[in-house]
Amino acid sequence: MPGRSDDSPNLLGKAKGIILIMLAVFALSFGAGYAAGKLKIADIAKIRASKLADLSRNLETKVPVYGPLLQKYKTWERERLFGALAKTKIVKTMFTIFFNNWIMGNLTMSVRSAFLAPMLLYPVGKFIQGLTFAQTRVTYQTWGMFLGEFGGYFLVICGTLCVVLWTLFYRKFRFSSRGAAFFDGLKVFFVLYLASGFILLFSSYVETMSLVEMTIR
Numbered sequence: 001m002p003g004r005s006d007d008s009p010n011l012l013g014k015a016k017g018i019i020l021i022m023l024a025v026f027a028l029s030f031g032a033g034y035a036a037g038k039l040k041i042a043d044i045a046k047i048r049a050s051k052l053a054d055l056s057r058n059l060e061t062k063v064p065v066y067g068p069l070l071q072k073y074k075t076w077e078r079e080r081l082f083g084a085l086a087k088t089k090i091v092k093t094m095f096t097i098f099f100n101n102w103i104m105g106n107l108t109m110s111v112r113s114a115f116l117a118p119m120l121l122y123p124v125g126k127f128i129q130g131l132t133f134a135q136t137r138v139t140y141q142t143w144g145m146f147l148g149e150f151g152g153y154f155l156v157i158c159g160t161l162c163v164v165l166w167t168l169f170y171r172k173f174r175f176s177s178r179g180a181a182f183f184d185g186l187k188v189f190f191v192l193y194l195a196s197g198f199i200l201l202f203s204s205y206v207e208t209m210s211l212v213e214m215t216i217r
Helices: 008-040 044-048 051-058 066-086 090-112 117-135 140-168 178-216
Strands: none
Touching: 008 117, 008 140, 008 178, 044 117, 051 117, 066 090, 066 178, 090 117, 090 140, 090 178, 117 140, 140 178
16 A cells, blocks of 8 residues: 555564664663773763763753753753652652653653764763763662663654654665655654653652652651
């Protein structure tokens, strides 16, 4: 049929290459940062203070219009979160964190991935994370939050890349047309986005319990 790919049932198979490449980039970047930290080749305080690290962390805030809106949202979200924490409203705290991660955090990841160029900073961010884990005290809860957020965001990044790369290079990925590639990419994106929600719900629970524990202390 026009507008459909020749092998739609195998969409996740098509996505596998992108997922594996991104997983390798993460493993190498995070692993390099962790090794550099343990071997004391790099210092986390100096790296965090660098312009490249600042750009990696705050790229979105430098975008006209979008940046200021994002800053306003963050201020609103922090006030709502700390207000719920102060009253020990566990469910409200958890879903505030979940909304921030699943909706806003994933929106940020999608925008970065869609424009492709910002993804050049992805290895930088993962290197810094590896370095941080190597040179700071990390609890099991921190590992749980990190793995949950990484897994959730990672799936959405890969889903977005599928939409963009399949659409741009639809012949290379063996789609019948650019339109078929785009819509089949969206199918994969929404599947991965939903899976991301389950993972981020878990990490939101872990983060909530950690925050409540610190508040009680």
